Amino acid sequence: MGDRFFHKLWQGTAPLVLWATHFFFCYLYAASGCRRETWAVLLGVTLAALALAGWLVRQGWQGGKEPRTLLGMAQLGGAVLALVALAWSAMPLFVFGACA
Template sequence: MGDHFFRKLWQGTAPLVLWASHFFFCYLYAASGCRRETWAVLLGATLLALAGAGWLAWKAWRGGGEASLGVLHMARLGGAILALAAIAWSAMPLLVFGRCG
């Protein structure tokens, strides 16, 4: 019984953990200094995080079926959509400020 709880908990929170990891990495990396490769690394991390969140959203969308009105399904889908928006929003400084030095 305990295994199912933690598996379901992870399924519901995985998109938000992905966003938080992306956010933490980007700010930590950007704070470490502006180097020539900073923009490319942050862009790569953002594209990877967007792909991961998109995959989680697609997986949640496909996993509907009879349980499409369940709380877990709504948490998975809502969390994935929220993560996509949050990762895209966190990437706005890359587009606005462009490359460093």
């Protein structure tokens, strides 16, 4: 029973953990210095995180065989929220471009 609980907990929180990890990594990496390769690494990590969040949205939308449950709605809602948060936090990366 305990294994099932943690599996469901992870399913519901994985998108938000993805967003938090991306957010932490980007701030930590950007704080290390402003170099041309910093922008390329951050862009690559952001595109990978956006792709993973999109996959999580798709998984949440397709959901499962049973009717909508609280877990399914949490998966979909968390995945959409993470996708929007990732896109929003990536705006400065796309707007301002690489460091001079």
